[in-house]
Amino acid sequence: MTNASVLYIANARMPTEKAHGLQIANMCRALAEHGMDVTLVVPKRKNPIQEDAFRYYGIEPSFQIRYIWSWDLIGSLGVIGFWIQQITFSFSAWRACRNFSAQDSVFSRDIFAAWLLSFGKRKVIFEMHRYPERFVGMWKRLLRRMNGIVSTNQWKAEKIERVMGYPKERIRVLPNGFDSSMFSAHQSQTKLREVLQLPPNQTIVLYTGHLYDWKGAHVLADAARFATNILFVFVGGTPQDIERFKKEYRHTPNILLVGHRPHREIPKYLHSADILVLPNSAKSHESQFSTSPIKLFEYLAAAKPIVASDLPSIHEILGDTNAVFVEPDNPGELAKGILHLIGQSDLAQRMAQANKVLSASYTWDRRAGAIMEWIQRL
Structure with missing residues (x-):
């Protein structure tokens, strides 16, 4: 001391x-x-x-x-x-x-x-x-x-x-x-989905954070059109951004906009998901090179498989054992990466374990x- x-x-x-x-x-x-x-x-x-x-x-x-x-x-x-x-x-x-x-x-x-x-x-x-x-x-x-x-x-x-x-x-x-105390214990995925009113049996792909273009939120929403049997959940965003999202994607029924939630609730949403996504855009210099997104470390702590944009800033933390990397700003490729991970349960499990180990350093x-x-x- x-x-x-x-x-x-x-x-x-x-x-x-x-x-x-x-x-x-x-x-x-x-x-x-x-x-x-x-x-x-x-x-x-x-x-x-x-x-x-x-x-x-x-x-x-x-x-x-x-x-x-x-x-x-x-x-x-x-x-x-x-x-x-x-x-x-x-x-x-x-x-x-x-x-x-x-x-x-x-x-x-x-x-x-x-x-x-x-x-x-x-x-x-x-x-x-x-x-x-x-x-x-x-x-x-x-x-x-x-x-x-x-x-x-x-x-x-x-x-x-x-x-x-x-x-x-x-x-x-x-x-x-990330705050390790928030991830030290959690309820089962089944119980969390019940508490959060999420479908119990549907595959859930989840994103947390603002709905800014440079964070790739629109790319992930566009990817939902290529994987209609999956529920894409967005946790975060300002009321104005959420309204714009609702209008733009009103014909995409497999998108759920939860809106901003107190940060103490974020681990519940992360643990309720099957796959977590980091869809950062390469069109932003900050996104491509200098960002250190808090959500990345919370994704690791949640011990879930990750699909992420193939960017230098993300590669500083994640390797091939931690995430499936996809071409940035390409909804079709992002959807392919998600579907590939869903179809490879052994890979997803190994990735989740590797991410939990890696999280301890951050x-x-x-x-x-x-x-x-x-x-x-x-």
């Missing part, structure tokens, strides 16, 4: 229905469980979610959350509103952190706040989730101030070193993860432990 303190700076609406909020909450929880004194600093913003952040994410209040002022013009002035909010939050975070000890480390996924806080005696660690394709010169100068950088995949780490000129020895590659707890030890060595 240690008395070390961490200020986790995140310019994010909390709680949020988006995946980054889940990642932030779980990392703060896991760092706190490793004995660190964690304070999450986030902007006080307009939020349609009224639920307490700890309850929303289903975690114990093991760390503090401090909400600070920013000029919340996001959604009202376009890109100008975004930058006003970004700049005001960064300066507000800098002012707020003056009240904390200079011995506290700063961990942030917000580069401007991290840069401001680097002008002091604290260690500042930046966590990069998206690689910047523009303003490379500006990013080089900002990153130069960081004591260390956490990259969520190897592709970004190599770009940070090669293009940004950042020292390799101060880069740590740590993909995202818990939030292990990730937090690695970050804590690394910060102390910097």
Whole structure:
């Protein structure tokens, strides 16, 4: 155990229905469980979610959350509103952190706040989730101030070193993860389908997450037309996206749109399925190279066979023993991959077992432990 303190700076609406909020909450929880004194600093913003952040994410209040002022013009002035909010939050975070000890480390996924806080005696660690394709010169100068950088995949780490000129020895590659406590025990598939009101005997292919194009949700929905005896279940999406989906696929009866569910319910849906799908699009640079999707690690933890897009970002985690890989953005090929796996029960079983073993390497707890030890060595 240690008395070390961490200020986790995140310019994010909390709680949020988006995946980054889940990642932030779980990392703060896991760092706190490793004995660190964690304070999450986030902007006080307009939020349609009224639920307490700890309850929303289903975690114990093991760390503090401090909400600070920013000029919340996001959604009202376009890109100008975004930058006003970004700049005001960064300066507000800098002012707020003056009240904390200079011995506290700063961990942030917000580069401007991290840069401001680097002008002091604290260690500042930046966590990069998206690689910047523009303003490379500006990013080089900002990153130069960081004591260390956490990259969520190897592709970004190599770009940070090669293009940004950042020292390799101060880069740590740590993909995202999952909460192992949510997958420690579960009811039988039969019981779960009864609870979730899913058909007991039909083959179920399931996807969790937003219905964005770059995540390939439409490709999976189009694939349903090639496998009409299978039920394709989508768990997630905003009300607006769900309505668009319903209109677009109103003539595809084997699609079920569950909508957004509390995250604590996601393992039930994963365990109720026969096959889990990661249909990321190759048309998105982020999807193809830099993403580290939380759903991937939860799919592994559910010990289910996976069908996934054949992309470099996915291959960083999965191999041929973990998934059937298919051509991205091709509904017919995706359907073939699903049908192939359904017809190969031995392969599906071996894959499920391999995925359960692999999942043990990607818990939030292990990730937090690695970050804590690394910060102390910097």
